[in-house]
Each structure stands twice: as structure tokens, then as C-alpha cells.
Amino acid sequence: MSDLKTLLQDRRAATGLLILTVLCAIGVLAPFIAPADPVVQHDVLRTRFLPPFTTGPEGNLYLLGTDRFGRDLLSRLVYGARISLAVGLLSVTVSVALGTAIGLVSAYFGGAVERALMAVTDATLAMPRIVLLLALITLWEPSVVLVVLVLGFTGWMGIARLTRAEVKGLMGRPFVDAARAAGMGDLRLIGRHLLPNALTPVLVAAALGVGNAIMLEAGLSFLGLGVPPPSPSWGNMIAGGRDALVNAPWIATFPGILVVLAVVGCNLLGDGARDALDPKTR
Amino acid sequence: MLRQLGRRLALGLGIVLFVVTVTFILVSIAPGDPARLWVAPGAGQAELDAARHALGLDRPLPVRYVTWLFNFGRGDWGVSLVQQRPVMRVIADALPHTLLLTAASLLLTYTGGIVVGVIQAMRHRTAVDTGLTVTTLIIYGMPAYWLAIMLVLVFSYAAARFGWPAWIRFPALGVTSLDAEFLSPWGRIVDRARHLTLPLITLGAIGIAGTARFVRGAVLDVRDLPFVRTARAKGMSLLAVESRHILRNALLPIITLLGLSLPALFSGTVFVEVIFAWPGMGRVMVDAVGGRDYPIVMATTAIFAVLVVLGNLLADLLYAVADPRVARNGHE
Numbered sequence: 001m002s003d004l005k006t007l008l009q010d011r012r013a014a015t016g017l018l019i020l021t022v023l024c025a026i027g028v029l030a031p032f033i034a035p036a037d038p039v040v041q042h043d044v045l046r047t048r049f050l051p052p053f054t055t056g057p058e059g060n061l062y063l064l065g066t067d068r069f070g071r072d073l074l075s076r077l078v079y080g081a082r083i084s085l086a087v088g089l090l091s092v093t094v095s096v097a098l099g100t101a102i103g104l105v106s107a108y109f110g111g112a113v114e115r116a117l118m119a120v121t122d123a124t125l126a127m128p129r130i131v132l133l134l135a136l137i138t139l140w141e142p143s144v145v146l147v148v149l150v151l152g153f154t155g156w157m158g159i160a161r162l163t164r165a166e167v168k169g170l171m172g173r174p175f176v177d178a179a180r181a182a183g184m185g186d187l188r189l190i191g192r193h194l195l196p197n198a199l200t201p202v203l204v205a206a207a208l209g210v211g212n213a214i215m216l217e218a219g220l221s222f223l224g225l226g227v228p229p230p231s232p233s234w235g236n237m238i239a240g241g242r243d244a245l246v247n248a249p250w251i252a253t254f255p256g257i258l259v260v261l262a263v264v265g266c267n268l269l270g271d272g273a274r275d276a277l278d279p280k281t282r
Numbered sequence: 283m284l285r286q287l288g289r290r291l292a293l294g295l296g297i298v299l300f301v302v303t304v305t306f307i308l309v310s311i312a313p314g315d316p317a318r319l320w321v322a323p324g325a326g327q328a329e330l331d332a333a334r335h336a337l338g339l340d341r342p343l344p345v346r347y348v349t350w351l352f353n354f355g356r357g358d359w360g361v362s363l364v365q366q367r368p369v370m371r372v373i374a375d376a377l378p379h380t381l382l383l384t385a386a387s388l389l390l391t392y393t394g395g396i397v398v399g400v401i402q403a404m405r406h407r408t409a410v411d412t413g414l415t416v417t418t419l420i421i422y423g424m425p426a427y428w429l430a431i432m433l434v435l436v437f438s439y440a441a442a443r444f445g446w447p448a449w450i451r452f453p454a455l456g457v458t459s460l461d462a463e464f465l466s467p468w469g470r471i472v473d474r475a476r477h478l479t480l481p482l483i484t485l486g487a488i489g490i491a492g493t494a495r496f497v498r499g500a501v502l503d504v505r506d507l508p509f510v511r512t513a514r515a516k517g518m519s520l521l522a523v524e525s526r527h528i529l530r531n532a533l534l535p536i537i538t539l540l541g542l543s544l545p546a547l548f549s550g551t552v553f554v555e556v557i558f559a560w561p562g563m564g565r566v567m568v569d570a571v572g573g574r575d576y577p578i579v580m581a582t583t584a585i586f587a588v589l590v591v592l593g594n595l596l597a598d599l600l601y602a603v604a605d606p607r608v609a610r611n612g613h614e
Binding site for chain 2 (some may be wrong): 119122123125126127128130131135136138139211215218219222223238241242245246249252256259261263264267268
């Protein structure tokens with residue numbers, strides 16, 4: 001609890017948290033906020049490519065205009081928040097679980113296990129992530145779950161290295177030796193002492209990772225390999241807007257602004273948390 | 283030093299081998315059959331099997347892998363299944379475009395990033411610092427493809443519609459104009475530079491923003507160390523302290539960043555190449571993955587991996603130059 005207080009005293013962390021909370025709230029409350037159904041299209045020839053602030057043929061206001069199928073852009077953005085944020089959060093959860101497990105095991109057991117795991121980590125880190133993503137994503141039918149898993153399984157390396165460094169630093173400390181001398185088993189030692197003490201930098205990296213994952217999800221959707229239509233995600237909305245860039249520039253502009261906002265929120269939270277929770281600067 | 287270099291080279295080779303092996307397994311188990319591209323529409327199973335056999339796709343995976351690795355090492359990279367011309371030719375056409383783009387954007391990223399970051403650190407806690415911090419934060423949060431689209435929207439479409447002067451109006455696609463053949467030599471250079479502008483701004487702006495954020499932190503970390511205070515106390519001018527003590531020490535983490543940022547740069551290049559129809563490696567790779575063009579996927583992956591490993595090696599060497607302790611004692 002005191003950690004949360006320290007965190008909120010940092011202006012950047014508080015701003016980041018505020019941005020993310022608002023975006024998440026929009027996603028969760030989408031059915032109550034969205035003025036229209038995000039997938040329904042009306043008389044397409046009369047409602048498509050309507051610029052922002054126009055009134056449709058039915059007398060309803062399209063606040064941010066419509067896309068090429070005459071669907072309300074604002075409603076799609078609101079529902080898109082659900083998918084884009086969920087993909088970001090869930091994929092980083094996968095990365096964190098995998099990364100902390102690998103980092104913990106290699107630091108705790110050391111020796112050949114550590115060398116092998118770190119060699120794999122470094123080699124995977126040397127691959128451009130987009131190569132891995134492109135190769136993996138084409139293996140199965142596109143779906144939201146696939147995007148989450150693929151992003152999760154290509155983003156754990158930094159967290160594994162971080163966890164390993166943290167735990168190695170802890171291993172030499174007296175309280176770990178004391179706990180072991182008192183007869184604590186491997187699992188309890190890891191769960192009670194090592195993991196909680198190594199968690200702060202991992203959570204900071206996770207916050208930054210969420211931003212990156214949101215950006216990559218949008219990138220995959222942009223290449224047509226991400227969230228399949230008709231579900232709106234900010235990425236496939238940008239892709240759809242690119243085709244109509246000359247006539248309807250607003251379609252690609254708005255979802256991009258939301259991606260930037262979400263990423264900025266994550267980076268503010270991560271940067272702020274690093275400084276606020278770092279024992280060296282406290 | 284030499285022994286260490288040898289060890290790093292061996293390690294790099296191991297990494298490249300790992301990367302190509304993983305990629306080979308991944309693309310091989312991916313669904314989709316490239317042999318379909320070699321038979322006429324409506325051909326029967328017999329024709330398809332014959333094509334698969336001719337292309338060697340019916341052999342077991344390990345055999346295909348070893349054959350590929352052996353041939354690749356010998357310099358026989360096979361024939362593109364989709365483009366039906368030698369992989370070497372496809373790569374030779376694409377690689378220079380990507381190298382030009384990445385080299386230019388690396389140069390822009392590091393000069394620009396160091397300048398902006400140092401300015402921010404020197405003006406720490408002033409309006410200049412705050413303004414630049416907010417600007418870099420926002421630009422760093424932009425996906426490359428979206429920034430590219432927005433730049434095209436403003437500097438190609440809007441510029442053409444509202445008749446802006448030529449020096450702020452840039453082409454949205456390609457490497458040269460269609461009529462580039464008929465231009466004077468100087469005109470051709472200008473034409474290429476104009477086509478390079480928007481892709482370069484996209485990668486450069488994001489790169490500068492990321493690097494500046496990092497440089498600012500690195501300089502601020504060094505600024506308060508005792509030896510800097512000593513240098514100031516003995517009467518050294520601020521500028522001399524900046525360049526001789528602070529920048530040299532802040533340079534170390536920045537060099538490490540250079541090595542680490544290469545994979546990310548290549549990822550960014552892929553999107554930028556797709557948007558600007560830039561005929562480089564990234565575009566070739568995206569097309570190849572979609573078309574199950576195994577020889578091309580493997581070759582592009584291997585080359586990206588080699589470039590990343592070489593970049594890291596270069597960063598290590600630079601590190602040794604910047605920090606004499608490393609050259610003597612090795613990294614660890």
C-alpha cells in the first residue's frame with residue numbers, strides 16, 4: 001500500500017496511471033459509452049466516408065465520422081479499446097510469467113542450466129521480433145488469442161534477463177543464507193523471499209512492455225495478420241483508413257492518436273515507477 | 283583482445299545458427315503449400331505431388347534442413363518459389379535499399395539523439411528540458427507505420443492539394459520517380475534524396491526520441507558523480523567537463539544501446555518499407571512469409587541475424603575503444 005502511495009506521488013506515474021485507467025474504463029464500459037453499434041452499417045452509399053461532426057441520413061450525429069462501410073468511427077474506437085488494451089495486458093502477462101520463470105530458474109540453479117537458458121535468451125533477443133512474429137503468426141488461423149500468445153512468447157527475453165540479474169544479486173545476501181540455514185526449501189525460498197524482492201524492476205519492465213505490445217498488435221493488424229475483422233482493433237482501423245487516406249484522412253488518424261496515448265501512458269507509468277520505487281533514489 | 287574477439291565471433295555464429303534453425307522449423311510446419319504456385323489451376327493431386335517432389339518438399343524435415351544449411355553455407359541459396367529467380371538475385375536487389383535506409387537512419391538517430399539528450403541534460407529542469415521531454419515521449423509512443431501514414435498525409439497529399447512549394451512536398455512511394463531515367467545526374471540524386479526523405483524522417487524521428495530519452499538519463503547519471511564535481515572544483519570550464527568527462531562516461535551505455543537497438547530498427551524498417559513501397563529486405567520478407575516462399579524467408583532471416591550479430595560485435599569493439607578497462611580485462 002505504501003508503495004502505491006510513493007508511486008502516486010511521482011507526477012509521471014500518476015499521469016500514466018490516470019491515462020491508462022481512463023482508457024481501460026472506456027474499454028470496459030464500451031456498451032454504455034458507444035453511441036452506436038460498432039459493426040452495424042446503414043445505407044452504405046449515403047453513410048460511408050462521412051467526415052467528423054456530420055449528421056447522418058437518420059438524423060444521428062457521427063461525432064468522429066464514419067469508415068468506408070458507414071460504421072460509426074467513435075463507437076469502433078471505443079470497442080477497439082477493449083481489444084487493443086486486453087491484447088497488450090494479457091500478452092505481457094504471458095511474457096512476465098515466462099520471463100520470471102526462466103530468469104528465476106537460471107539464477108537459482110546456476111551452472112549448466114543457467115548457461116543454456118541464457119544462451120537461448122540471448123539468441124532469441126538477437127532475432128528481430130518482427131521476424132519471429134511473422135513466422136509464428138502465419139502458423140495458425142488469425143484470432144485474438146493467437147495474437148496474445150504470439151506476442152507473449154516473443155517478449156519474455158528482457159524480463160528473463162532482468163529477473164536473473166535481480167535474483168543473482170539477492171542470492172548472495174545474508175537473509176537468503178539465513179532462510180536456507182533455517183531449513184527453508186527451494187520452492188518456499190523462491191516464493192517467499194526471492195520473487196517478491198525481485199518483482200519491482202520486473203513490473204516496471206512489464207509496464208513498458210504493455211505499451212510495446214499495444215504498438216505491435218496494431219502493427220500486426222496493420223499487416224493483416226492481427227485481430228481479424230469485423231472486430232474493431234485500433235490497428236486494423238488504421239489499416240482500413242490507409243486505403244482511404246486521400247478522401248477520409250480521419251479514419252487512420254484517430255485510432256493512431258489512441259495508440260500513442262496508450263503507449264505514452266504505459267511509458268509514463270513505467271518511467272515514473274522506476275524512479276519512485278527504486279530504493280537507490282528513495 | 284584477439285582471443286576475446288574469436289570467442290565473440292564463435293558465439294555470434296552460434297546465435298545465427300540458432301535463429302535460422304528456429305525459423306526453418308517454424309516456416310516448415312506452417313500450413314500452406316508453395317508447390318501450388320508451380321502447378322496450373324485445377325491441376326490434380328498427381329501433378330501436385332510431382333511438383334512437390336521436384337521442389338524437394340516431400341523429403342523429411344531433417345533432410346531438408348541439413349541440405350538447406352549445407353547449400354546455404356556453400357553460397358547456393360536456391361530459387362525463390364514465388365518470384366522464380368535465384369534468391370541471391372532477389373537479395374542483391376533488395377539489400378542495398380535496406381542498408382541505405384538503416385545506415386542513414388542510424389546516423390540521424392545517434393547524432394540527433396545525442397544532441398537533443400545532452401541539451402536536455404544541460405538544461406535540466408528548465409522549460410527547454412520539459413518541452414523536449416514531452417515531445418520525445420509522444421514521438422517515441424508513435425508506431426512507425428502510423429507516423430509514416432501521417433507524414434504521407436501531410437507532406438504528399440495535403441501538400442499536393444494545397445499546392446505547397448516543392449521543398450516541403452515529398453513523394454509518397456518508391457525509390458525513384460518513374461521518369462528518373464531522363465533526369466540529369468544531379469537531378470537523379472535530388473530525386474532519390476526526395477524519395478528517401480519521408481521514410482528517413484519516420485525512422486529518424488522515432489529513433490531520435492528514443493535515444494534522446496536514454497542519453498538524457500545517462501548524462502544525468504554521470505553528472506553528479508564525484509569526479510565531475512572535482513573537475514568543476516579545480517576550475518575546469520563547464521564545456522570542457524561536459525565533453526571530456528561527462529560525455530565520455532555517458533557514452534558507454536549509449537554504445538550498448540546501439541547494439542541492442544538494431545533488431546528494433548529492422549522491425550521498424552519492415553513497416554516503413556511496406557508503407558513507402560521501398561523495395562528492401564523487409565518488404566521482401568513480408569511478401570515471402572505470406573507466400574510461403576521458404577528459400578527467401580530463410581535467406582532474409584539469416585541476413586538479418588548476421589547484421590544484428592555484426593552490429594553487436596561492432597558495439598563491443600567500440601565499447602573497448604571508449605573504455606580502456608574493457609580492452610584490458612574483457613567484458614565480464
